Amino acid sequence: MKIGILSRNRNLYSTRRLSQAAHTHGHEVVIIDTMSIAVEMGIAESAAQIKVIQTALIPRTTYLPQVDAIIPRIGASITSYGLAVVRQFEGQGVRTTATASAIDCSRDKLHSLQMMARAGLPIPKTAVIARSEALFPALQAVNGPPAILKSSRGTQGHEVILATSLQTAQAAFQRLRRLGPQVLVQEFVAEAEGKDTRVIVVGQQCVAAMERSASRGEFRANLHLGGTAVPITIDPQTKKLALAAARAHDLHVAGVDLIYSQRGPLLLEVNSSPGLQGIETATQVDIAAHIISFLETDQPGDKQKRRSQKSKRRR
Ligand SMILES: Nc1ncnc2c1ncn2[C@@H]1O[C@H](COP(=O)(O)OP(=O)(O)O)[C@@H](O)[C@H]1O
Ligand SMILES: [Mg+2]
Numbered sequence: 259m260k261i262g263i264l265s266r267n268r269n270l271y272s273t274r275r276l277s278q279a280a281h282t283h284g285h286e287v288v289i290i291d292t293m294s295i296a297v298e299m300g301i302a303e304s305a306a307q308i309k310v311i312q313t314a315l316i317p318r319t320t321y322l323p324q325v326d327a328i329i330p331r332i333g334a335s336i337t338s339y340g341l342a343v344v345r346q347f348e349g350q351g352v353r354t355t356a357t358a359s360a361i362d363c364s365r366d367k368l369h370s371l372q373m374m375a376r377a378g379l380p381i382p383k384t385a386v387i388a389r390s391e392a393l394f395p396a397l398q399a400v401n402g403p404p405a406i407l408k409s410s411r412g413t414q415g416h417e418v419i420l421a422t423s424l425q426t427a428q429a430a431f432q433r434l435r436r437l438g439p440q441v442l443v444q445e446f447v448a449e450a451e452g453k454d455t456r457v458i459v460v461g462q463q464c465v466a467a468m469e470r471s472a473s474r475g476e477f478r479a480n481l482h483l484g485g486t487a488v489p490i491t492i493d494p495q496t497k498k499l500a501l502a503a504a505r506a507h508d509l510h511v512a513g514v515d516l517i518y519s520q521r522g523p524l525l526l527e528v529n530s531s532p533g534l535q536g537i538e539t540a541t542q543v544d545i546a547a548h549i550i551s552f553l554e555t556d557q558p559g560d561k562q563k564r565r566s567q568k569s570k571r572r573r
Contacts, residue, residue: 260286261553262325262352264343266293266333271535272546276329279546283554288325292336295322297346308346327353327553329511330361331531334413337365353557355511355549356530364507364530367442368410374525377506379499382406382517382524383445393431394424396443403427406444409437415480420446447519454479454526457492457500458537458545459512461552464500466543467492468536487540496523503528510557511549513537 261280265273268289280287296319297308308322328347332340344358363369374381385396397405402421407430409417417434421427427443434441452472457464466489473484481487492500496516503525504512513532516523534545 259326259553260288260323261550262288262290262322262328262347263331264290264292264328264340265331266291266336270331272331272531272533275534275538275546276331276549279544279550282547283550285550288323290322290328292330292332292340292343295343295346297342308343308350325352327355329355329549329553332361333531334365334411337361353553355553356509360508361530364509364512364528366410367408367412367527368440370507370528371442373506374503374528377502379502379506380522380524382447382519382526385443386410386440387431387443388435388440390428390431390435393427393443397421397424397427400443400445402443402446404446404448406442406446407431407434408442408444409434410440410442411438414482415478418478420477447517447524449520450517452477452479452485453518455490455492455496455516455518455523456487456532456537457496457514457516458532458543458548459500459504459509459514460545460548461510461555462501463548464492464497465548466537466541466545467496468540481536487536489541499523499525510552 263273263276273289277287277289295308330344341358341362344354348354348357363373368386371381371384383400385399387393387396397403403424404420404422407419407421407427412418417437419430421430431441454470456468456470458466468487469490470479470481470485470487472479476483479485500514503514507528509530513529515526517526538545
């Protein structure tokens with residue numbers, strides 16, 4: 259197969275590992291800088307073309323070779339453009355570990371929680387508000403304060419705030435409101451004691467899991483904030499929830515985060531391009547190889563797709 263990895267930087271750990279694993283499995287790899295792609299529509303006679311603009315001193319344009327599959331690693335700062343590029347590949351029948359709509363849904367915590375709630379999955383009590391007048395009732399609804407306030411599009415724990423009083427909640431609301439039209443007010447799961455669980459789902463399998471612990475004086479377990487990780491074996495219930503959460507987002511590869519409350523495991527968020535460094539280091543599982551193996555296996559609907567592509571070519 260020819261596998262395209264959409265990544266802004268070929269030196270990133272995850273990009274390097276995926277590329278290595280693909281080579282080991284005998285595939286060709288093209289690392290595609292998402293922002294260097296130009297898509298042309300309604301210009302050529304054929305369907306839309308995907309071009310790569312190489313920005314050296316003299317810009318050079320080449321057509322991207324046809325790839326069989328892509329692995330989108332779209333950073334949060336380029337989500338919108340990245341989604342357009344992924345959609346383009348999808349339109350050409352290229353297999354992807356995550357569709358544009360799945361990435362879009364998982365990037366938005368509110369949308370993601372709505373999908374999980376709709377699927378009947380357990381999540382922390384959450385209210386979403388847009389005006390400061392709604393803050394007090396929202397805090398009451400989630401049994402706070404204390405409560406967690408978070409932005410719908412934050413990453414790496416940066417926009418997640420623990421408010422211990424109405425005053426601190428008001429200040430947090432004002433700060434988060436500047437970042438987007440809505441603010442999530444969430445039940446504080448104090449009994450988690452700064453721990454959460456990351457499960458990596460590939461296809462229909464949970465291939466690795468780690469427990470992250472927040473650093474001293476911190477409630478957020480993110481590794482970027484100094485959290486530490488240890489490998490764990492997850493129980494059948496957690497496994498079931500992680501698989502169901504990935505399915506609810508229609509993601510074939512997902513990093514599913516859970517937190518353990520008194521009433522059992524709750525789903526926190528689902529990541530469509532989970533970082534591989536932290537979890538591969540903690541668990542010693544070759545997750546990159548699992549992802550490549552997944553791309554090699556036939557998925558439901560593949561045979562049908564191939565048949566229709568064949569008949570299109572014959573016409
Ligand atoms: N409702 C909550 N109760 C307790 N801790 C939480 C809660 N929500 C988030 N956290 C902690 O904060 C961390 C970051 O929150 P998360 O929602 O995953 O945002 P981000 O996308 O920025 O990582 C989580 O990994 C968890 O440790
Ligand atoms: Mg998180």
